[in-house]
Amino acid sequence: MTSPGERVHVTAEELTAAGTNVVEIAEQTQRDASGFSGTQDAITGLVRGFDLVAAGAECEASWQRAIDVTAAKLALDGDNLGVNAANYTATEAQNTANLRGTGSW
Numbered sequence: 001m002t003s004p005g006e007r008v009h010v011t012a013e014e015l016t017a018a019g020t021n022v023v024e025i026a027e028q029t030q031r032d033a034s035g036f037s038g039t040q041d042a043i044t045g046l047v048r049g050f051d052l053v054a055a056g057a058e059c060e061a062s063w064q065r066a067i068d069v070t071a072a073k074l075a076l077d078g079d080n081l082g083v084n085a086a087n088y089t090a091t092e093a094q095n096t097a098n099l100r101g102t103g104s105w
Helices: 012-036 039-044 051-102
Strands: none
Touching: 012 051
């Protein structure tokens, strides 16, 4: 049986690229959601007085908030991938330098 480390190999560059992609997806999600926002406001002006209009506006606002929160969390996760990759690279460089300095490398 192999250990998990023997089956999975990810480089810092791959983590950084994945993090960048995740952030871009989050930003595009927010832009796309903003493009649909306000539709209910336009309808409200045409059919004032209907309870359904108020419910629709609240539903739209609720979805907009949910999408914004989810996209923000996704962007943070993407940023964290990049930070973790940078930390790994720095730690690896420092460990390599330390081992070379002791003659163990």
